[in-house]
Amino acid sequence: MSREVTSFNPYQMAVQQFELAAKRLALSEDLREILRKPKRELTVNFPVRLDDGRIKTFTGYRVQHNVNRGPAKGGIRFSEDVSLEEVKALAMWMTWKCAVVGIPYGGAKGGVICDPKRMSSAELERLTRRYTTEISIIIGPHSDIPAPDINTNSQVMAWMMDTYSMHAGYSIPAVVTGKPLSIGGSECRNEATATGVLFATRRAVQRMGTTLQGKRVSIQGFGNAGSIAARLFAADGCKIVGVSDTQGGIYSEIGLDPATVMRYKQAHGSVVGFPGAQSIGVKDILEVPCEILIPAATEGMITVENAERIQARIIAEAANGPTTPEADRILFERGCQVIPDILANAGGVTVSYFEWVQDLQSFFWGPEEILQRLEVIINRSFDAVVELAEQHHCDLRLAANMLAISRVAEATQIRGIYP
Numbered sequence: 097m098s099r100e101v102t103s104f105n106p107y108q109m110a111v112q113q114f115e116l117a118a119k120r121l122a123l124s125e126d127l128r129e130i131l132r133k134p135k136r137e138l139t140v141n142f143p144v145r146l147d148d149g150r151i152k153t154f155t156g157y158r159v160q161h162n163v164n165r166g167p168a169k170g171g172i173r174f175s176e177d178v179s180l181e182e183v184k185a186l187a188m189w190m191t192w193k194c195a196v197v198g199i200p201y202g203g204a205k206g207g208v209i210c211d212p213k214r215m216s217s218a219e220l221e222r223l224t225r226r227y228t229t230e231i232s233i234i235i236g237p238h239s240d241i242p243a244p245d246i247n248t249n250s251q252v253m254a255w256m257m258d259t260y261s262m263h264a265g266y267s268i269p270a271v272v273t274g275k276p277l278s279i280g281g282s283e284c285r286n287e288a289t290a291t292g293v294l295f296a297t298r299r300a301v302q303r304m305g306t307t308l309q310g311k312r313v314s315i316q317g318f319g320n321a322g323s324i325a326a327r328l329f330a331a332d333g334c335k336i337v338g339v340s341d342t343q344g345g346i347y348s349e350i351g352l353d354p355a356t357v358m359r360y361k362q363a364h365g366s367v368v369g370f371p372g373a374q375s376i377g378v379k380d381i382l383e384v385p386c387e388i389l390i391p392a393a394t395e396g397m398i399t400v401e402n403a404e405r406i407q408a409r410i411i412a413e414a415a416n417g418p419t420t421p422e423a424d425r426i427l428f429e430r431g432c433q434v435i436p437d438i439l440a441n442a443g444g445v446t447v448s449y450f451e452w453v454q455d456l457q458s459f460f461w462g463p464e465e466i467l468q469r470l471e472v473i474i475n476r477s478f479d480a481v482v483e484l485a486e487q488h489h490c491d492l493r494l495a496a497n498m499l500a501i502s503r504v505a506e507a508t509q510i511r512g513i514y515p
Contacts, residue, residue, distance in 0.1 A: 104396045104420075106185035112421050114188065117497035120488060127505050134184050135202075136160040140230035144223045147216050154223060156208040158231040160240060161187035164507040167238055168204035169194060169445060171245025172252070174220075178207035182395070189416055190445070192500035193438040197477045199449045204240050206231065212247045224252050228259040235260070237270035237456070243448050244274040246319070246394075250286070254279060270455035273448035282451035283463040284470075285444075289414065290324035291467065292443015294332060295474040296435050297388060297412045303482065307333070308388075314338035314408070316345070316381045317392030318357070318367055321414045321441070325390055326354035338376070338384045340393075341366055345381035346373035382406055391418035398423045406432065413437035419493075428491040436493035438500060439474075439481055446473055 111132055118128050138158045143151050157180055160168040170190040183205045191203030208227055212220055234240055244253055253272045257279065260271045269280030277283070284291065301308055313334045315322045318341045326336050335351040343366035346352070352373060361367050368375055382389060382402060389408035391397050395417035398406065403426040411427065411434045413419065419427070419434060427434055447470060454460045461469075485495035 105181055106395045106417055107181040107188075109396070109417060109420060110185040110188045113493070113497055114501065116421065117494055117501050120490070120494065121498055121502055121505070123501070123505060127508060130508055131162065131501065131504060134159050134161045134187055135163060136234065137180065137184065138231060138234055139180065140227070142226045142230050144219065144226055146219055154208055154210055154227070156206065156227045156230065157183045158206040158234060158240070158242075159183045159187040159204060160234065161203040161205075162191045162504060162508075163202035163239075164511055165195060165202055165504060166200035167202065167236075168240040169199075169201035169243070169448065170204035170206065171243045172248050172256075173205075173207040173246040174210050174212040174223075174248055174252075175207065175246055176209060176211050177394070178209045183207050185395070186416055189438055191504060192497055193442050193445055195500035195503040196438050196481065196496050197442045197446055197473050198503075199446060201241075201445070201449065204242075205245075206242060207245075220252070221255055224255040225259045228256045229263070232260055232263060235271060237268055237452075241270070241448075241452060242272045243444070244320075249320075250274055250276045250281060253281075270452050273451040273455075275451070280451075280455045282447060282454055282466065283461070284466045285447050285451055286320070287324050287328070288447035288470070289321045289441050289444035290328055291470065292446065292474055293321070293325050293390060293412050293414045293440050294328045295443065295471050296440045296478055297329075297410060298332070299475050299478045300410055300412075300433060300435055309333035310335065311388050312337045312386040313388045313390060314347075314381055314384050314386040315390045315392055315414075316340050316378070316397060316418075317394075317415060318361060319392070321444075322390065322392035323354065323358055323361075325392060325414055326352075326357070329388075329390075330354050334388070337386055338381045339367055340376075340378050340381040341368075342378070342393075344368040345376045345378055346370045347376050347381070347384050348373040349385075388412065391415045393418065396420060398427075400426065403427055404430075408432060410435065412440045414441050416441070424491060424493055434491060434493060435478075436496045439477060439492070439496050442477070443470055443474065446470055 186205035194201040275281035338347040392414035398419040403423040
């Protein structure tokens with residue numbers, strides 16, 4: 097999906113958000129110098145043999161932003177749009193995301209520049225295994241634990257885990273999360289991100305004195321997080337009025353059935369053309385009449401260009417970095433509550449943490465226990481962020497960043513600088 101603003105730099109946006117919070121916290125320049133930069137940036141260029149016998153060199157990245165609170169944690173994405181600046185931004189956001197929900201992880205992110213939709217399963221396996229080998233010098237169950245992200249899934253995680261284990265000579269399931277259940281994965285992991293979005297939004301409307309029943313929801317992005325969110329919100333009594341994917345969007349005032357839309361997408365490759373719905377643009381899905389908007393696509397989708405036209409009263413960010421700082425100010429002034437990405441979509445990393453703990457113990461929990469633990473963490477974190485926002489008279493993103501950064505800064509100060 098092409099972006100309207102070609103000069104958009106996600107890392108600059110992440111640093112800008114950090115500086116706003118650091119200023120409010122009166123953080124020292126020494127701490128800012130440490131926290132605004134990644135600890136480690138690894139770039140790898142590696143050859144992969146394609147099915148037709150040709151050799152193609154791919155470029156991949158793994159960035160660790162901060163590990164003062166625990167091992168680095170973050171997803172792996174396969175996309176033509178992957179860049180070092182994007183991966184650095186996502187790694188920084190992961191640091192704050194883990195801290196805001198109180199998980200003992202630091203932030204990391206990784207990616208490979210490729211078009212997985214044009215690659216066979218065998219080519220993807222060879223690419224994944226070679227990429228894993230290249231970054232194996234910094235990943236590990238106690239140092240850096242990858243997970244699925246855009247265009248990666250449980251099968252990719254299985255290949256990564258197997259490759260790393262083959263190098264060691266024995267199985268190490270805790271090296272990645274988001275694995276299939278048969279090799280140490282966790283119940284509820286696939287739905288975790290969307291479930292966290294549901295819990296955070298439910299908490300937001302509860303604090304407003306209402307419920308989700310009958311609320312209109314529009315969702316940008318109909319991949320794993322967006323499609324599951326549509327199903328979960330509909331099951332909780334909401335009306336899904338709009339969804340979109342990379343090809344375009346659909347809108348229906350009377351509501352859409354998520355399961356039927358998903359079957360249509362699987363059959364036709366896109367939600368566009370769904371019978372009985374109005375076809376609209378990818379960005380237009382953000383502006384349809386609704387109470388709740390869920391951006392579940394990529395960064396930089398809500399900007400100064402469209403913030404004034406957004407009609408939702410709550411924006412729950414299932415995607416990472418979908419709203420620019422300038423748009424945040426506009427939305428806050430208009431009374432729109434933005435549940436920031438590092439809180440709204442923290443369900444994924446929280447259940448990843450559960451999976452990692454289960455792998456290390458070789459003792460696994462049931463779905464009810466996992467969902468109960470997740471809801472407690474999301475609710476507790478949401479309440480803490482709202483209370484800080486009310487104390488400082490600011491929006492939830494600034495409050496969430498302040499809470500997270502203060503926790504990472506405290507760990508950094510206590511540990512000190514080596515040597």
